[in-house]
Amino acid sequence: MAKLELHQVRKSFGNVDVLKGIDLAVDDGEFAAFVGPSGCGKSTLLRLICGLDEISSGQMIIDGQVVNDVPPAKRGIAMVFQSYALYPHMTVSDNMGYALRLAGTPREEIRRRVEAAARVLRIAEYVDRKPRQLSGGQRQRVAIGRAIVREPKIFLFDEPLSNLDAALRVEMRIEIARMKERLGTTMIYVTHDQIEAMTLADKIVVLNAGKVEQIGSPLDLYNTPANRFVAGFIGSPRMNFLIVQGHRLDGGRVRVPGGSVSLNTSPPEAAHEIGVRPEHLELCAPGTSNALDGRVAMTEHLGSDTYAYVALDGTDEMIVVRLDGERPISQGERVGVLVNPDAVHVFSTDGRTLVSAKPMARNAA
Amino acid sequence: MFDLSGTVSKVVFGLTLALIGLFLFFPLYWLVISSVKSNAELYSIVPTPFPTHPTMTHFVTALTTGKLPMYLFNSLIASGSSAALNTLLALYAGYSFAKYRFAGRQPAMLFMLSAQMFPFGLLLISIYPLMSEAGLLDTRPGLILSYIVFALPVSTYMLYSYFSQVPDELIEAARADGASDLRIFHTIVIPISIPPIVTVFLYSFMWSWNDLLYSMTLIVSDHKRTIGPGLLLTYLNEVNSDWGGAMAASLLASAPIVAAFLFLQRYFIQGVTAGAVK
Incomplete structure (x- = not known):
């Protein structure tokens, strides 16, 4: 059981600053997910926590103890690598028991722990096989098993599911969720897949260009993003952004491409852009008052949902509207887009959130 | 094409x-x-x-009456030892060049590879006084040491190229598991590198086995002579030109190398790292 704290952790490679002062606390038993675009530093941060790379400055504390200079094996952590990194010449059970053998654990104890982990992960029948004789999913289980047998204080996962096919990924995601329930260990999970982050994590850390953009629960980030970056990163399809072209037409309205949008508050002076999620938009007849006018440029039918890409009048930009899956809609159709005033986020020029949508804003429809 | x-x-x-x-x-x-x-x-x-x-008369004569078996044995000792030494050195050098970043890494590697550019005969000119100074002239250890010049640069480079392809994550996983650097090398990297190690061993073995010049120069006692000079001095001199015997002995001398390469070919193909990553 362990609490992890980072204070102003920085990492530079040569004169490139990869991490620019990270402050973060992950509580005992908490599942934290690091998300962000490629190159944001999320994997680097995980490697620092693991001890594979040294931090350039700052403090890393596990359970009240500064571990800046503690080697990986002494930190009480176990890491599951993206590529699994199984030892190809060893059997599954030797792979899983390697760390314990190095630590001088009695043979009987190793056998017991490996067997227990193999049973839980449903790979008990493969323990005498070599990694190359296993499927991708089985290899992933072995990699997780190798971490479990060490009974670490903190689990680290580096995009563990990215090499699996879609169906297996869902299966393993559920597996990891169950593991989190069962073990109750602190876990840190790096992913670029926001669905994994949203479904697994108690706490999501959004990173961008080596800095923390926001830390919060999945729904916090979805409902009240701290800035335009988080607003655009969390949610799928991503939030629609519209540049504000004129202020305070009358009271709580702003002019944007295709028409004007009502807000539930008077728009701040610095309002530069508004953001609305596709699920908070509704189609209506063209020319409806308070609606944006445009033309359906493209549609995507997913069965449960339909996404309509609407090109707003007087602009090249398209906004995405999420519709019921059964809703008939055809390309080229002229439509109006109704914006739920409670669901509008307002951002400043530098991307800060000026007005957040009301939590759990729901489509009027 | x-x-x-x-x-x-x-x-x-x-x-x-x-x-x-x-x-x-x-x-x-x-x-x-x-x-x-x-x-x-x-x-x-x-x-x-x-x-x-x-x-088969020539074969029987070569094996029973001459000193061919002794020359073959001497060659086996000299080539085997130098190949083993060469492989050992190339293993550690190649791994450190491949997986560690230290000041002077690139120049050191270039410097080492540049040794391959000199003709072996030229190197012999400087090796001879060195061996003489060290009292290693006409000794097996002297010959074995000098054989390293043939293969070490290329061997190191071959293993360097292979080790560069060993995934870093594999090494990091072992490090996170608590293994020391040497332990990682010995228990993870070497066991998955057997085919290139065998290749390097056979490569350096072949160079030493085929040598004539060094052995001829550095060894003068007949009982330490290796197969190259042995063949030459036995079969082709002023008083003797036993072509049949020379041919049979040459065949016997090349047999180990041919056998080794047949073995090597089989060995190459299997991808031992399969299943490590991805």
Whole structure:
């Protein structure tokens, strides 16, 4: 059981600053997910926590103890690598028991722990096989098993599911969720897949260009993003952004491409852009008052949902509207887009959130 | 690559291939058939393309009456030891060049590879006084040490290239599991690198085995002589030109290398790292 704290952790490679002062606390038993675009530093941060790379400055504390200079094996952590990194010449059970053998654990104890982990992960029948004789999913289980047998204080996962096919990924995601329930260990999970982050994590850390953009629960980030970056990163399809072209037409309205949008508050002076999620938009007849006018440029039918890409009048930009899956809609159709005033986020020029949508804003429809 | 649909191009291609084949294999063929010809047939005015009465006499004589077995044994000791030493050095050097970042890494590697650019004969000129100074002239250890110049640069580079492809994550996983650097190398990296290690061993073995110049220069006692100078001094001198014996002995001397390469070919193919990552 362990609490992890980072204070102003920085990492530079040569004169490139990869991490620019990270402050973060992950509580005992908490599942934290690091998300962000490629190159944001999320994997680097995980490697620092693991001890594979040294931090350039700052403090890393596990359970009240500064571990800046503690080697990986002494930190009480176990890491599951993206590529699994199984030892190809060893059997599954030797792979899983390697760390314990190095630590001088009695043979009987190793056998017991490996067997227990193999049973839980449903790979008990493969323990005498070599990694190359296993499927991708089985290899992933072995990699997780190798971490479990060490009974670490903190689990680290580096995009563990990215090499699996879609169906297996869902299966393993559920597996990891169950593991989190069962073990109750602190876990840190790096992913670029926001669905994994949203479904697994108690706490999501959004990173961008080596800095923390926001830390919060999945729904916090979805409902009240701290800035335009988080607003655009969390949610799928991503939030629609519209540049504000004129202020305070009358009271709580702003002019944007295709028409004007009502807000539930008077728009701040610095309002530069508004953001609305596709699920908070509704189609209506063209020319409806308070609606944006445009033309359906493209549609995507997913069965449960339909996404309509609407090109707003007087602009090249398209906004995405999420519709019921059964809703008939055809390309080229002229439509109006109704914006739920409670669901509008307002951002400043530098991307800060000026007005957040009301939590759990729901489509009027 | 080539369009071989036309008759002319097929014929030209076939003829060229046959010519190259003849050029490459005729000496080998002559070696084999000469070794089984009787002396009478060997020295007949008109050469015979096939042995009329194949005989194993030359082989029996070479193995029983001459010093060939001793030369072979000496070569085995010298080549085996130098190949082992060379492989050991190349292992550690190649791994450190591949997986560690230290000041002077690139220049050190270039410097080492540049040793390969000098003709071996030239290096011998400086090795000779060194060995003389160290009292290693006419000793097996001296010969074994000097053989390292043949293969070490290339061996190191071969293993460096291989180790560079060993995934870093594998090494990091072992480090996170608590293994020291040397332990990682010995228990993870070496076991998955057997094919390139065997290749490097055989490569350096072959160079030493085929050597004539160094052994001829550095060894003077007959009982320490290796196969190259041994063959030359036994079969081809002013008083003797036993061609049949020379051919049979040459065949016997090349047998270990041929066998080694047959073995190596089988070994190459398997991808031992399969299943490590992805």
